[in-house]
Amino acid sequence: MDTQDLIRAMAADTGRRPLPLRTAWRVALVLAVVAAGVVFVLALGPRPDAVAALETLRFLFKFVVTLALAGSAFLLLRRLVRPGAEAHAPLGWLLAGPALLLAGVGLELLAVPAADWWARLVGINARVCLTFIPLIGAAPLVLFLAVLRHGAPARPALAGAVAGLLAGGLAASFYAAHCPDDSPLFVATWYSLAIAGLAVAGAILAPRVARW
């Protein structure tokens, strides 16, 4: 079988239309939000004073950070599954969330006396945070890895890590509604660790799962 034979076989295979990437992303995102939401509601649920907390800046700021991370990760990931688009993918976008968080930490350090810094950083819920962000983000990560598999990531480990950041940002956005610790010091420490765990998992899994 030479190259011309192969071309003949592939030309005969045009009848089956592959799922467009755009559709794959849409389906994966909807399913990921639903899956994360279900795990969140069953395992944790929002904190009792969540509605009242909406009026506090620190509570809202958690969502600003986690959604900025998820949004930037998604925009980047869309490029990382398309050959040619990945080469000049603007990795700097990923700094949006961390930069906001860093600014928040700076303001927190100004607003809170030094004696309270440590207590704010440790918080009361660190273990729950480290457990449930990965747990809520696991199903979304699997879904995003499935899209990577459908696509063609030329830098699979990087794409997997960014998929982990997207899953982590999404999971943290749910988790933030439960967590009573609102200080940016807490978020910068524990949320980052939990999300980094998902990113590492994605970086390890993607080269195996999304081989093409």
Add this chain to the structure above:
Amino acid sequence: MSGRNERELADLLRAAIAGDARSYALFLDRVAGLVRAYARSKISHGGVDPEDVVQEVLLAIHLKRHTWLPEAPVLPWVYAIARFKLIDAFRRRGRRVEVELDDIAETVPQPEVETVSARDIGRALEGLAPGQRSVVAAISVEGRSVEETARTLDMTESAVRVALHRGLAAIARRFGRE
């Protein structure tokens, strides 16, 4: 220079994705020529057979054609896939290479390993499940249509299409492992 090439290839691929087999064969044939030149310029001697790379790239293009956006240029997409597959082929043979994306004409330094047996696609066919093998062989090597193949093998046309698609995917996976 490549502006016309680019436009014509994009038109062919758009028609192909809409289901036009003839445009698709033309597209693949022209891309095979481009990738062959690219692979030959990168592989100085021995080790990797440029034609193997051509076939791997064509299969990847086929199985991943939905990763091209109809409004995006075709050639950067094609060369990105070719580069990825070329690096993969070198890596599987235990060699480290850097292939510059922006400099398609640049050549790879002389490889030090001397020979690796060129794998032929006949072996890839042998690796397929019997049902898939007879379908892929009938359509590719014997040049039959899907309808003819269905009649000869006493299958439904949709079963032939499924076997063909899975067979091609299996060949691509096999290529990636060897």
